Amino acid sequence: MNIGSRNFDFTNGTSYIMGILNITPDSFSDGGSYANLDAVIDRAAQMVEDGVDIFDVGGESTRPGYTLISCEEELQRVLPVIEALKARFDIPISVDTYKYQVAKTVLEKGADMINDIWGLSYPEDPEHKMAQVVAASKKPVCIMHNRPDVMPSATKGSSYLNLSKENPQYGFRNQLLDDIKAQLDIAFTAGISRENIMIDPGVGFAKDLQGNILSMAYLEDLKAFDLPILLGISRKSIIGKSLDLPVDQREEATAALNVLGRAAGCQIFRVHNVRANKRALAMTDVIRKEMEA
Numbered sequence: 001m002n003i004g005s006r007n008f009d010f011t012n013g014t015s016y017i018m019g020i021l022n023i024t025p026d027s028f029s030d031g032g033s034y035a036n037l038d039a040v041i042d043r044a045a046q047m048v049e050d051g052v053d054i055f056d057v058g059g060e061s062t063r064p065g066y067t068l069i070s071c072e073e074e075l076q077r078v079l080p081v082i083e084a085l086k087a088r089f090d091i092p093i094s095v096d097t098y099k100y101q102v103a104k105t106v107l108e109k110g111a112d113m114i115n116d117i118w119g120l121s122y123p124e125d126p127e128h129k130m131a132q133v134v135a136a137s138k139k140p141v142c143i144m145h146n147r148p149d150v151m152p153s154a155t156k157g158s159s160y161l162n163l164s165k166e167n168p169q170y171g172f173r174n175q176l177l178d179d180i181k182a183q184l185d186i187a188f189t190a191g192i193s194r195e196n197i198m199i200d201p202g203v204g205f206a207k208d209l210q211g212n213i214l215s216m217a218y219l220e221d222l223k224a225f226d227l228p229i230l231l232g233i234s235r236k237s238i239i240g241k242s243l244d245l246p247v248d249q250r251e252e253a254t255a256a257l258n259v260l261g262r263a264a265g266c267q268i269f270r271v272h273n274v275r276a277n278k279r280a281l282a283m284t285d286v287i288r289k290e291m292e293a
Helices: 037-050 071-088 100-108 129-137 172-190 209-217 219-225 237-243 251-263 274-292
Strands: 016-022 054-058 093-096 113-116 141-144 197-200 268-271
Touching: 016 037, 016 274, 037 071, 037 274, 054 071, 071 093, 071 100, 093 100, 100 113, 100 129, 113 129, 129 172, 141 172, 172 197, 172 209, 172 219, 209 219, 209 237, 209 251, 237 251, 251 268, 251 274, 268 274
Parallel strands: 016 054, 016 268, 054 093, 093 113, 113 141, 141 197
Antiparallel strands: none
16 A cells, blocks of 8 residues: 555555544543644654654544544634644655545645545535545545444354345444444445555444443454454553553553453554554564464
8 A cells, every 4th residue: 555655565464554633622531732833843753763664644633522623623723733843854644634624634735644534424524535635545544443323232142254144143343343344335425545545443433431341352354354453452441440540640550451452463552652653563563473484
């Protein structure tokens, strides 16, 4: 997959790190930390030193209970950052947005991919204009699992892949896979190439705690789609609720979950702490290559 000027080979056993750059006052982990351009550039420079592969720039918090902002305000936050990052670093830039108006502008202004938390299925975009914008740009997109309602918890079902709701063992796992298949159908109908798609199980979105845990348990099943898998687990509530830890004490568990994700087939990892996760995943890749040799 080509993202910006770089080719990402998802068949060579290498993990890739997507570093989170939130330009927001209210993100759950680092809201307000990088609210001015100088702070963002300093943070980005540290990420480059630590080995980041992709910047993921977000102009609107999507934490539970987040405050909606206009497209204009979101663009005011992200466009100067895109311009500054492009001028200083040779690192691909992803923009975390679900608004097709924002996506169209940032792609025209130099963003290299879109990271869509609604996976092209935002309820207020019934005509799927986001998919059309991405298709026209011929740039990559990350399609994250999401849905308007919280998915019910369920015990683990059958181990074979069956995407049909008529399956009598239909439950959380099958619903997750069905939803992603429907999101991919939107992408293909709009003309987005398979070579420009990665998927994300959407841990922390439209799922209760048990659903988030099951999303990790079913990661291997996502390989049936034969697409790169991105895991965004960094500092999320699955850790806080499972271990009763505040946001600033979730780094070790984040790295542990990313290692589990790598073992299950994930290839891109969206994180706050680039260095710690880069090292943990690099060590995982060393062992995996020997096991697969």
